[in-house]
Amino acid sequence: MPFPPPKSALRKGKAREPSHPPSLKSSDILREYLGQCHDAWRRKSWLEAKRSLKEATELWGGDCPPQWCVWGIQIAMAQSKWEVVTNLVEIAEHLHPHSADVHLASAHVSLITDRLPASMASLQSMLEQYPEHMGVRVLSRRLELISRARQDGDRLYATAEFSSASEKYTGALDV
Known part of the structure; x- marks a missing residue:
């Protein structure tokens, strides 16, 4: 399964992106969004996973951690949205070369x-x-x-x- 538990995903994100540390309150909300994304992923509820990941990314502000970009790509692949996949790959390569x-x-x-x-x-x-x-x-x-x-x-x-x-x-x- 490509998703680590929400707390470890948030810790890894903080370690890789120290320029965008979320506030303590935001951390709880981020954890909640990532948890929802993780749960939706397990249920193969791709639309819900995509929505939760988008919320987490927007709350993060700025460039999200690279793994989050990869999750977005994987979700779009699971939905067989190949044009979206291609665009997400280009964006991820630009943000995290x-x-x-x-x-x-x-x-x-x-x-x-x-x-x-x-x-x-x-x-x-x-x-x-x-x-x-x-x-x-x-x-x-x-x-x-x-x-x-x-x-x-x-x-x-x-x-x-x-x-x-x-x-x-x-x-x-x-x-």
Whole structure:
């Protein structure tokens, strides 16, 4: 589950964004919004999760923590709102150009929207910057498997082995 408990999310947000510390009263309200978002996420109530996250972001003021941007992207992905997803990725990359989590979300979106070369290029750069980031390593391995399956499928298709090619392509989708 991508959501940490509300208190830890707020603590992490404060640590990463000391220029926008919420007041004590605001902290309680933020915790409440993040808790509502977390609960809505568990219930897959995407509209409610989006609304609660938006309220928390507006209350935070200024640039929200990078993880909150990633949550917004994930919520839009769960709703299959791909134009919104693309816009949120662009905004997140602009606000947090040095966040591994934001770049990882961008690579995921590129993969899901069938922009494999863009996703691979992004991941290659991320592997150099964040070699120990587990999410980057896992997605990189997944992309390698998908790319290999697609290449095998293309090779089989070119030799008119359509059934085998179809199996390889299906295998690429299952990775």
